[in-house]
Amino acid sequence: MDWLSVRRGEMAKSTQLIDNEVFRAYATYAAIVLIKMMLMSLITAYFRITRKAFVNPEDTESFGKGENAKKYLRTDPDVERVRRGHLNDLENIVPFVGIGLLYALSGPELSTALLHFRIFTGARILHTFAYLIPLPQPGRGLSWAVGYSVTFSMAYKVLKTAWL
Amino acid sequence: MDWLSVRRGEMAKSTQLIDNEVFRAYATYAAIVLIKMMLMSLITAYFRITRKAFVNPEDTESFGKGENAKKYLRTDPDVERVRRGHLNDLENIVPFVGIGLLYALSGPELSTALLHFRIFTGARILHTFAYLIPLPQPGRGLSWAVGYSVTFSMAYKVLKTAWL
Amino acid sequence: MDWLSVRRGEMAKSTQLIDNEVFRAYATYAAIVLIKMMLMSLITAYFRITRKAFVNPEDTESFGKGENAKKYLRTDPDVERVRRGHLNDLENIVPFVGIGLLYALSGPELSTALLHFRIFTGARILHTFAYLIPLPQPGRGLSWAVGYSVTFSMAYKVLKTAWL
Numbered sequence: 001m002d003w004l005s006v007r008r009g010e011m012a013k014s015t016q017l018i019d020n021e022v023f024r025a026y027a028t029y030a031a032i033v034l035i036k037m038m039l040m041s042l043i044t045a046y047f048r049i050t051r052k053a054f055v056n057p058e059d060t061e062s063f064g065k066g067e068n069a070k071k072y073l074r075t076d077p078d079v080e081r082v083r084r085g086h087l088n089d090l091e092n093i094v095p096f097v098g099i100g101l102l103y104a105l106s107g108p109e110l111s112t113a114l115l116h117f118r119i120f121t122g123a124r125i126l127h128t129f130a131y132l133i134p135l136p137q138p139g140r141g142l143s144w145a146v147g148y149s150v151t152f153s154m155a156y157k158v159l160k161t162a163w164l
Numbered sequence: 165m166d167w168l169s170v171r172r173g174e175m176a177k178s179t180q181l182i183d184n185e186v187f188r189a190y191a192t193y194a195a196i197v198l199i200k201m202m203l204m205s206l207i208t209a210y211f212r213i214t215r216k217a218f219v220n221p222e223d224t225e226s227f228g229k230g231e232n233a234k235k236y237l238r239t240d241p242d243v244e245r246v247r248r249g250h251l252n253d254l255e256n257i258v259p260f261v262g263i264g265l266l267y268a269l270s271g272p273e274l275s276t277a278l279l280h281f282r283i284f285t286g287a288r289i290l291h292t293f294a295y296l297i298p299l300p301q302p303g304r305g306l307s308w309a310v311g312y313s314v315t316f317s318m319a320y321k322v323l324k325t326a327w328l
Numbered sequence: 329m330d331w332l333s334v335r336r337g338e339m340a341k342s343t344q345l346i347d348n349e350v351f352r353a354y355a356t357y358a359a360i361v362l363i364k365m366m367l368m369s370l371i372t373a374y375f376r377i378t379r380k381a382f383v384n385p386e387d388t389e390s391f392g393k394g395e396n397a398k399k400y401l402r403t404d405p406d407v408e409r410v411r412r413g414h415l416n417d418l419e420n421i422v423p424f425v426g427i428g429l430l431y432a433l434s435g436p437e438l439s440t441a442l443l444h445f446r447i448f449t450g451a452r453i454l455h456t457f458a459y460l461i462p463l464p465q466p467g468r469g470l471s472w473a474v475g476y477s478v479t480f481s482m483a484y485k486v487l488k489t490a491w492l
């Protein structure tokens with residue numbers, strides 16, 4: 001059932017992509033940051049419900065009809081803050097997942113790869129807290145810059161490996 | 165020309181990633197949901213043109229100069245609705261594609277994998293209809309939650325496989 | 329350390345995904361367009377700072393307290409333009425990266441694959457210039473349509489290969 005097993009039997013087990021240490025590390029941290037990004041949806045929903053700030057008319061129908069429901073169609077600073085954090089995740093975590101996959105397949109040292117993946121993951125978790133609390137600047141800016149730099153470092157390795 | 169053929173001749177044919185059944189299922193459904201997401205751009209363009217609601221001044225120049233064109237620089241509820249649906253796709257389909265790839269490489273049963281991919285794809289197509297028609301809640305909310313849960317289920321399998 | 333080396337020694341070197349020509353081309357162009365997308369963050373930051381137009385109160389604290397800082401919490405047409413370009417990149421480059429990976433693994437001719445990757449990359453770089461300068465329409469529209477069509481062409485090849 002694994003991806004290399006066709007007509008190769010026992011040997012296949014040792015050649016599963018997931019058996020490679022660097023790829024396993026990538027899979028772990030990519031899954032963690034993607035889950036973290038997805039949690040922003042739940043936080044947005046939490047603030048929309050507790051702040052009663054919705055954007056779709058059909059979402060306010062349980063509050064009654066007409067003007068009574070219409071007043072909940074509004075923006076709320078807390079909701080908008082979470083949404084900005086979510087968009088920032090899309091802008092930064094998605095490139096990490098794409099470039100990180102190519103990086104994991106470019107044959108880096110396990111220790112170097114782990115360093116990249118862990119620093120990025122830590123920086124993005126910090127970024128979320130810095131955005132939501134919010135922490136005074138340059139807290140959010142620095143955590144953003146660290147994650148950004150890690151992704152560039154991986155992209156450099158990918159381009160160097162793919163071009164030479 | 166396939167990705168494992170270098171210096172391996174005939175055998176290569178049997179080890180193409182695309183020959184693996186789970187990966188082929190993943191490729192099919194990932195392509196379908198990504199195409200579905202891309203179609204949101206066309207729907208946005210359709211509503212922008214029919215509702216005459218644009219955001220870039222250079223897009224309204226064909227309507228004439230000055231004030232005559234400026235009145236088309238406005239937001240329209242239908243356009244904004246499609247754009248929200250598109251952003252929701254980015255927030256949900258992109259994690260599915262990333263986590264789904266890792267999941268497909270983690271050696272799941274074909275039947276289990278197909279179940280995940282098909283439920284997610286169905287849920288996201290339903291979500292788009294629920295958003296655009298729009299259906300009364302909890303239509304949109306439920307279709308969102310189903311797709312979200314499927315992605316979490318795959319992420320759990322990935323982390324379990326990559327960590328153990 | 330490479331992803332197929334486990335228990336396979338010397339042979340592994342010839343089976344690295346990154347050794348395959350089509351995959352190496354994909355890695356190169358995917359990295360380039362993802363880096364291009366990430367640069368939009370720096371351009372946004374540049375315009376936010378030079379136009380003094382921020383969205384988070386904590387970002388304006390270095391300008392002083394109270395009303396003096398509050399006046400910098402505003403939207404600026406140039407900032408919003410870059411942000412729209414960034415979002416358009418997310419909507420188009422992310423599907424390219426996902427579908428392009430599946431396409432690269434579906435065994436296309438190297439020359440055909442290079443044609444797809446290069447036209448897409450050129451079109452998206454043009455799209456960014458067309459958006460930021462801005463060029464008169466249909467400059468931006470055409471560059472968008474070219475990139476969009478390339479991704480659809482790759483998706484067609486993926487579905488044809490995965491289904492048959």
